[in-house]
Amino acid sequence: MFASYVDKARSIFIARLPWITSPEVLRQYFGKYGNITRASIVYDKDTGRSRRYGFVEFSSKSILQKVLDRRPHVIDGVEVLVKEVQNQSGTDTQRPTSANEEISI
Numbered sequence: 001m002f003a004s005y006v007d008k009a010r011s012i013f014i015a016r017l018p019w020i021t022s023p024e025v026l027r028q029y030f031g032k033y034g035n036i037t038r039a040s041i042v043y044d045k046d047t048g049r050s051r052r053y054g055f056v057e058f059s060s061k062s063i064l065q066k067v068l069d070r071r072p073h074v075i076d077g078v079e080v081l082v083k084e085v086q087n088q089s090g091t092d093t094q095r096p097t098s099a100n101e102e103i104s105i
Contacts, residue, residue: 015081034063
């Protein structure tokens with residue numbers, strides 16, 4: 001899903017993206033918080049349509065923290081779900097966005 005060479009400690013998972021959102025839109029939106037090293041959206045291999053989630057990697061952990069602290073985020077007119085990417089070891093580094101919200105990554 002997210003390549004092993006990507007630093008998950010500096011990355012966010014974004015869900016509930018509008019169909020029209022592109023990686024460039026993610027770069028532009030999250031770029032106002034600091035330097036982005038990678039932005040991607042996951043597409044269905046058969047249809048080519050967005051699967052409505054993606055990832056952004058920042059150049060530093062402090063930028064990632066700034067993004068998490070400034071939730072909620074609205075992209076292309078839709079409030080999206082933003083979470084810190086989990087460590088490979090299964091250690092959960094995500095902070096819940098609310099007591100009733102849960103998502104498996």
